[in-house]
Amino acid sequence: MIAWLIGAPTLFVGATLAVLTARRSARGARRALFAMTGGLLTAALAVLIVALGAGSAHAQTAAAAASSGGSNSGALIGAGIAIAGSCLGAGLAVAYTGAAALALMSERPELFGRAMVVVGLAEGIAIYGLVVAVLLIGKS
The missing domain is CATH 1.10.287 (Helix Hairpins)
Structure with missing residues (x-):
C-alpha cells in the first residue's frame, strides 16, 4: 500500500x-x-x-x-473508488454540457431551462456514486 x-x-x-x-x-x-x-x-x-x-x-x-x-477495508476502498469515479465522470460531463449550454444560451436565451436540465442530469452521476458508496459502507 x-x-x-x-x-x-x-x-x-x-x-x-x-x-x-x-x-x-x-x-x-x-x-x-x-x-x-x-x-x-x-x-x-x-x-x-x-x-x-x-x-x-x-x-x-x-x-x-x-x-x-x-475488517471493512474492502468496502471502504470500493466506496472511495465509487466516489472518485462518479465525481470524475460528473465533472467531465458538466464541463462539456455546461459549455454547450452557455453557447446555446448566447444564441437563444429562451432555452435556458432546457439547457440547465441537461447540466443537472450530468450532476446526477456524482449523486449515484455517493449512493453506491453509502450502500457499500452500510453492508460492511
Missing part, C-alpha cells in the same frame, strides 16, 4: 511533465511516451516485488483479522 502512496503521485507528476513536453515537439512526444511506459513498468515491478515480499506476513495478519470479526 505504501508503494502506491509513493508511486501514484510520482507517476501523475511524470505523466503531466510528459504531456507538457510532448506539446513542444514531435520528438519530445516520442521521448515522453517511452519515459511514461518505462515509469509504468518500473512502478508495476516495484508493486509486484513488494506484494510478493509481504505475502506471508500479510496472510498471517489477514487470517488474524478474519478470525476477530473481519
